[in-house]
Amino acid sequence: MRWMIIAAIILWVFAITGCAFVTEDEPGESAADKADRETVKVFSEPDGEPSGEKFSEASPGKLKPLPEADKAAEAPSIQRPGIVNRDELKVIADGDYLLALVTKETTLRSDYQPDDLKAVPDYMYPSRDMKLRKEALDHLIKLWHAAKEDGVTPHILSAYRSYDYQAVLFQSYADTHGEEAANRFSARPGQSEHQLGTAVDFGGTPFDLTADFADTEQGHWLAENAHIFGFALSYPEGKEHITGYVFEPWHYRYIGVDAAVEWKESGKTLKEYLETKPQYFD
Numbered sequence: 001m002r003w004m005i006i007a008a009i010i011l012w013v014f015a016i017t018g019c020a021f022v023t024e025d026e027p028g029e030s031a032a033d034k035a036d037r038e039t040v041k042v043f044s045e046p047d048g049e050p051s052g053e054k055f056s057e058a059s060p061g062k063l064k065p066l067p068e069a070d071k072a073a074e075a076p077s078i079q080r081p082g083i084v085n086r087d088e089l090k091v092i093a094d095g096d097y098l099l100a101l102v103t104k105e106t107t108l109r110s111d112y113q114p115d116d117l118k119a120v121p122d123y124m125y126p127s128r129d130m131k132l133r134k135e136a137l138d139h140l141i142k143l144w145h146a147a148k149e150d151g152v153t154p155h156i157l158s159a160y161r162s163y164d165y166q167a168v169l170f171q172s173y174a175d176t177h178g179e180e181a182a183n184r185f186s187a188r189p190g191q192s193e194h195q196l197g198t199a200v201d202f203g204g205t206p207f208d209l210t211a212d213f214a215d216t217e218q219g220h221w222l223a224e225n226a227h228i229f230g231f232a233l234s235y236p237e238g239k240e241h242i243t244g245y246v247f248e249p250w251h252y253r254y255i256g257v258d259a260a261v262e263w264k265e266s267g268k269t270l271k272e273y274l275e276t277k278p279q280y281f282d
């Protein structure tokens with residue numbers, strides 16, 4: 001009988017350590033692969049999101065209906081879904097302008113692409129090959145190291161996206177959720193700050209791309225410090241009637257250090273702040 005007991009103990013120990021391996025780094029796995037694996041895990045949640053890093057924008061989770069007050073305030077500043085008339089959109093003259101107003105009433109040209117895109121370094125755990133404009137990336141690097149010194153390790157879930165990429169992304173959400181719901185958490189092509197090459201989605205927590213990200217160490221750190229490095233939170237909580245988008249505590253846009261500090265002190269949404277700045281349309 002003794003050998004059976006010993007065998008049972010060996011099997012038990014194996015089972016315990018085997019389980020532990022599942023949550024540890026896999027041998028020979030690069031940081032980027034690990035980030036990939038975790039992103040896939042996040043997007044394999046049962047709410048029907050497309051899985052894999054290619055579709056790493058918002059996970060809408062359970063969208064709350066708009067409060068009645070918001071619905072009243074919604075018109076006319078928020079464009080009604082399904083009646084987007086692209087001829088009525090103001091066409092942004094220069095996407096390189098750091099303070100360009102990108103909203104549901106404006107659009108970047110489909111061929112606008114920044115010409116100074118640089119690769120996001122691997123140590124920031126980009127979930128695929130990612131790029132940002134040079135000035136934004138230089139400041140993101142400073143932000144990243146400052147966060148790291150405070151014990152926070154941001155992962156970069158999304159950065160520059162082309163017009164065409166955004167079109168595919170938005171269509172995939174519209175197919176799943178309907179256009180109206182999709183446009184509350186995902187921008188139509190031409191209306192994404194990611195096309196500017198200055199917007200970043202942060203992550204690396206179990207609550208990535210959900211409102212609960214705001215309550216993580218990383219969410220708190222970014223809310224308190226991102227502006228010091230020139231980054232503004234684009235879609236704050238409770239401001240959907242102004243911004244047109246649900247709370248996205250992970251999405252920041254680089255607008256320059258002076259502007260970001262001024263924005264933070266203003267207490268305004270980024271949209272309202274940028275509306276006080278000169279804007280140029282074709």
Ligand SMILES: [Zn+2]
Binds near residue numbers: 200
């Ligand atoms: Zn984003």
